[in-house]
Amino acid sequence: MQKANDLKEYREELRETLGNDFLRTTLDNFAIAYRAGRANAFKDMDVRGLIKEIADSKDEAARNADALYREFKENAEAAGIHVHFAKDGDEANRIIAQIAKDANCKKIVKSKSMTAEETLLNHDLEDAGLEVTETDLGEWIIQLRHEGPSHMVMPAIHLSRFQVGDLFTEVTGKEQDSDIEKLVKVARRELRQKYVEADMGITGANFAIAETGSIGLVTNEGNARLVSTLPRVHVALMGIDKLLPTLHDALRILKVLPRNATGQAITSYVTWITGNNECLAAEDGRKEIHYVVLDNGRSELIKDPLFSQVNRCVRCGACANVCPVYRLVGGHKMGHIYIGAIGLILTYFFHGKDKAKNLVQNCINCEACKDVCAGGIDLPRLIKEIHARIQDEDGHPLPSFLLGKMLKNRKLFHTLLRTAKWGQKPVAEKDGFIRHLPMIFSKEHGFRALPTIAETPFRDWWKEKRPRVANPKYRVALFSGCVQDFVYPEQMQAAVDVFAANDVAMEFPEEQSCCGLPVQMMGETKASRDVAVQNLRAFEPEAYDYIVTLCASCAAHLKHNYPKLVMDKPAMKLRADAFAAKIIDYSSFVNDVLKVNAEDFRQTGEKATYHAPCHLCRGLDVHEAPRQLIEKSGMEYVECAEEEVCCGFGGTFSMKFPELSAELLKKKLDNVEATGADTLLTDCPGCIMQLRGGLKRRGSRVQVKHVAEVMSKNKK
Amino acid sequence: MPSKEDLYQKFVEKAGLVSAKVTSIATEDDALKYVINLCDKKEACQLMISGCEADLSDKAEALCDAKQKKVIAAPGLNEDLYKKLAAQAKKAGFECISEGMRDHLAGVDIGFTFAEYGIADTGTLMLDCPGEEMRLATMVSEFHVCVLPKSKIKANTYAVEKMMLTRMKKTPDYLAFITGPSRTADIERVLALGVHGPLELHILILED
Ligand code: SF4
Ligand code: SF4
Numbered sequence: 001m002q003k004a005n006d007l008k009e010y011r012e013e014l015r016e017t018l019g020n021d022f023l024r025t026t027l028d029n030f031a032i033a034y035r036a037g038r039a040n041a042f043k044d045m046d047v048r049g050l051i052k053e054i055a056d057s058k059d060e061a062a063r064n065a066d067a068l069y070r071e072f073k074e075n076a077e078a079a080g081i082h083v084h085f086a087k088d089g090d091e092a093n094r095i096i097a098q099i100a101k102d103a104n105c106k107k108i109v110k111s112k113s114m115t116a117e118e119t120l121l122n123h124d125l126e127d128a129g130l131e132v133t134e135t136d137l138g139e140w141i142i143q144l145r146h147e148g149p150s151h152m153v154m155p156a157i158h159l160s161r162f163q164v165g166d167l168f169t170e171v172t173g174k175e176q177d178s179d180i181e182k183l184v185k186v187a188r189r190e191l192r193q194k195y196v197e198a199d200m201g202i203t204g205a206n207f208a209i210a211e212t213g214s215i216g217l218v219t220n221e222g223n224a225r226l227v228s229t230l231p232r233v234h235v236a237l238m239g240i241d242k243l244l245p246t247l248h249d250a251l252r253i254l255k256v257l258p259r260n261a262t263g264q265a266i267t268s269y270v271t272w273i274t275g276n277n278e279c280l281a282a283e284d285g286r287k288e289i290h291y292v293v294l295d296n297g298r299s300e301l302i303k304d305p306l307f308s309q310v311n312r313c314v315r316c317g318a319c320a321n322v323c324p325v326y327r328l329v330g331g332h333k334m335g336h337i338y339i340g341a342i343g344l345i346l347t348y349f350f351h352g353k354d355k356a357k358n359l360v361q362n363c364i365n366c367e368a369c370k371d372v373c374a375g376g377i378d379l380p381r382l383i384k385e386i387h388a389r390i391q392d393e394d395g396h397p398l399p400s401f402l403l404g405k406m407l408k409n410r411k412l413f414h415t416l417l418r419t420a421k422w423g424q425k426p427v428a429e430k431d432g433f434i435r436h437l438p439m440i441f442s443k444e445h446g447f448r449a450l451p452t453i454a455e456t457p458f459r460d461w462w463k464e465k466r467p468r469v470a471n472p473k474y475r476v477a478l479f480s481g482c483v484q485d486f487v488y489p490e491q492m493q494a495a496v497d498v499f500a501a502n503d504v505a506m507e508f509p510e511e512q513s514c515c516g517l518p519v520q521m522m523g524e525t526k527a528s529r530d531v532a533v534q535n536l537r538a539f540e541p542e543a544y545d546y547i548v549t550l551c552a553s554c555a556a557h558l559k560h561n562y563p564k565l566v567m568d569k570p571a572m573k574l575r576a577d578a579f580a581a582k583i584i585d586y587s588s589f590v591n592d593v594l595k596v597n598a599e600d601f602r603q604t605g606e607k608a609t610y611h612a613p614c615h616l617c618r619g620l621d622v623h624e625a626p627r628q629l630i631e632k633s634g635m636e637y638v639e640c641a642e643e644e645v646c647c648g649f650g651g652t653f654s655m656k657f658p659e660l661s662a663e664l665l666k667k668k669l670d671n672v673e674a675t676g677a678d679t680l681l682t683d684c685p686g687c688i689m690q691l692r693g694g695l696k697r698r699g700s701r702v703q704v705k706h707v708a709e710v711m712s713k714n715k716k
Numbered sequence: 717m718p719s720k721e722d723l724y725q726k727f728v729e730k731a732g733l734v735s736a737k738v739t740s741i742a743t744e745d746d747a748l749k750y751v752i753n754l755c756d757k758k759e760a761c762q763l764m765i766s767g768c769e770a771d772l773s774d775k776a777e778a779l780c781d782a783k784q785k786k787v788i789a790a791p792g793l794n795e796d797l798y799k800k801l802a803a804q805a806k807k808a809g810f811e812c813i814s815e816g817m818r819d820h821l822a823g824v825d826i827g828f829t830f831a832e833y834g835i836a837d838t839g840t841l842m843l844d845c846p847g848e849e850m851r852l853a854t855m856v857s858e859f860h861v862c863v864l865p866k867s868k869i870k871a872n873t874y875a876v877e878k879m880m881l882t883r884m885k886k887t888p889d890y891l892a893f894i895t896g897p898s899r900t901a902d903i904e905r906v907l908a909l910g911v912h913g914p915l916e917l918h919i920l921i922l923e924d
Contacts, residue, residue: 030905079887137911138902156902164903174771184900184908186772191912192856193776196821212884222855222898222913229851229890230821247881251873265730266838266895269913272880275888278848280818286888 010358037263075213079275089119105200111224112136113204150331152317201227207250312375319369341369364650404527410513447662448693458489472505494712511538552684556619613684649690730839734896791849817852827857
């Protein structure tokens with residue numbers, strides 16, 4: 001559970017977790033195995049189509065939540081079940097305690113339920129004098145340790161067999177060894193006796209089906225079946241987000257849920273319960289069953305135009321499985337009760353601003369979660385939005401406020417950058433790096449060297465040296481982004497060179513400024529919108545065939561976020577849509593539009609490996625183009641392990657969480673060096689800054705270049 | 717439309733992937749023979765894989781001690797078949813029961829059932845068990861042996877949706893998809909079979 005009061009304490013906690021080698025290794029192994037397992041489980045299936053269907057059906061269910069609840073209740077009651085509605089967690093817990101009291105229950109066995117974690121049900125039941133035993137192995141372990149879950153599907157993933165062995169020794173009063181098979185068997189037999197004694201069973205529900213009043217339970221261990229069979233009373237606690245119109249909706253989700261959660265085609269047990277079925281321990285031979293349907297802010301949430309998509313979450317935990325930050329710090333630091341990307345969001349809505357305010361900053365915006373989500377939820381966007389909301393309520397921290405102010409004024413911003421060039425003179429090395437870190441950085445930032453500001457920004461070069469193209473095939477506008485304009489203008493120049501050679505006429509609208517992603521990342525929505533409007537005014541989309549940018553982050557932001565940012569101004573929205581439609585990244589433009597050929601390049605055969613920028617591979621769904629270009633431009637492409645995993649830059653993220661950024665970078669560079677290639681290519685200047693800085697600090701011989709640079713260099 | 721043979725092949729492949737042991741049989745008598753053999757070969761739980769060598773708390777120990785003899789539970793069989801099974805079990809020295817599962821919660825050696833349908837694309841058995849005895853037999857047994865008539869293998873869950881709905885609308889009902897033995901990966905993500913439910917799942921596909 002997340003406890004830190006402020007960012008400083010939170011970072012302190014993160015540092016401690018980073019030192020936990022066991023956790024790190026487990027999560028690393030898991031992340032790699034998961035990716036392969038998931039891909040295999042979805043082989044030959046139309047995953048995108050299926051996710052889209054789920055998203056649509058869940059959205060529809062959210063719109064009709066009230067009617068669905070009524071239908072569900074009516075059908076369940078007709079089948080002999082008691083249905084209760086609880087507006088918040090306390091009420092749900094009270095209802096359940098009362099059911100136990102009325103039915104004279106003393107001992108409870110529980111099967112895993114995130115919803116019960118959300119309402120802290122166990123505390124309230126224990127306060128009411130009831131004995132509660134978790135029966136899911138992982139849940140039982142963390143219950144015995146008085147801890148919270150650290151993963152939605154594998155709650156005890158943070159513990160080693162030795163820790164579990166010691167724990168079981170304590171519990172049984174007999175010495176236990178650390179053999180996993182044996183530990184599992186000990187749990188099997190200890191818990192069997194708990195089922196025998198229990199008079200009440202509590203489960204969650206994965207599906208609540210309105211047309212029949214049934215619930216569906218998905219488990220691997222089979223404990224939910226025992227919990228819902230042996231005791232004479234069964235209570236199922238579920239959020240209104242579990243309501244579905246038909247069995248078909250549930251079967252559809254079932255196709256994705258286990259595959260996304262653990263890479264299994266299906267779990268060992270899926271149980272469908274309808275009506276008060278037989279129970280031989282009850283006097284009348286019928287089970288007493290109660291459904292407690294929980295709101296706890298959900299009905300508000302589904303009315304929100306942006307956040308209603310949260311209702312699509314099926315709690316598969318995949319967003320944690322792929323999150324590079326979760327992989328470093330684990331669930332106790334990446335969520336409060338719910339963990340991973342969705343955890344950051346749900347924490348805000350279910351557990352409040354104070355619990356969420358540090359967590360939401362710990363997202364690098366790599367979009368891995370969005371890419372994998374079973375409900376197609378735009379998780380990174382929602383996380384940023386919450387960050388912005390919290391800042392609007394609590395006041396903006398000074399640096400983020402100042403950055404916002406500065407970016408809104410392009411002239412001032414550019415003047416500052418030009419002045420910085422003089423300011424850095426005394427510390428600038430000839431190799432393009434700054435000798436010492438400037439004062440504003442603390443020593444945690446020492447993991448990478450920082451580049452110097454370029455002698456001549458691209459915009460000045462352009463005025464003097466822009467090429468004239470006689471018979472243009474295409475007309476494009478160039479969008480440079482600040483880093484390429486002021487730090488790496490040579491990348492832009494390289495692109496201009498290749499474009500001109502391919503009969504592309506270019507414009508560089510001078511009024512363009514920073515794309516605004518940095519302020520968006522810092523939760524400065526207002527500043528982000530103002531910058532967007534400036535850029536939209538600077539470009540005349542109709543005048544060009546394409547608007548090309550060499551920065552993947554800019555491209556994704558311009559394409560996907562601009563229309564959303566100006567949504568409330570119809571005229572601007574139209575312009576933003578036209579603008580977004582013309583945006584294209586360098587690699588797609590050169591490979592797919594210009595269709596360059598290998599014959600036009602010197603074939604050097606040098607080995608080059610590749611880093612896929614998050615905003616290119618996931619943000620824009622571009623995968624093959626850059627790799628093909630590497631080959632076409634005369635190099636030999638060698639694949640790098642975890643090529644599409646974030647390098648740890650994340651813009652302002654690396655400033656706020658240098659320790660995490662350093663760890664992500666370390667992994668990335670280890671993988672890069674393992675390929676044996678001398679050149680590392682990528683197509684985002686932010687990634688280049690991170691990768692180059694890190695390699696420089698390591699004293700590595702690997703050279704980092706933008707794909708555009710080798711293309712220009714090897715052009716015949 | 718995949719043929720009956722395709723579905724069968726697919727089912728066998730998928731069930732095998734989740735550690736179910738699949739065998740083809742020609743008659744119901746073969747199934748009985750299989751159960752008796754298996755029970756005979758299987759060591760009584762006191763000695764074996766369910767962890768009986770491990771030290772338990774005193775209370776859990778007491779529950780285990782309650783089990784004396786090898787037990788086969790076969791609720792829900794038709795009367796003739798049950799009689800045959802009971803006779804063979806008796807000869808072999810096993811206890812055979814069709815009810816009273818709650819007196820055997822320490823575990824039975826073999827739960828013997830028939831499935832309603834098989835689902836090929838995941839190797840899943842569909843069992844409808846509104847009756848408690850049958851439900852428990854599939855849960856507390858150490859080995860679950862389940863007969864699946866070949867003609868009842870369907871392509872995917874959508875193909876059994878109608879059947880499910882019919883049952884769910886004629887309440888009360890307790891329906892299960894069972895795919896492989898009970899499993900967990902909760903400790904260090906290492907797969908371990910048989911955490912609460914059966915340690916082994918044997919599927920006997922009956923030619924029909
Ligand atoms: S965007 Fe990346 S860092 Fe942020 S929550 Fe999603 S996976 Fe984690
Ligand atoms: S947000 Fe998406 S990926 Fe995460 S648990 Fe929910 S459905 Fe799964």
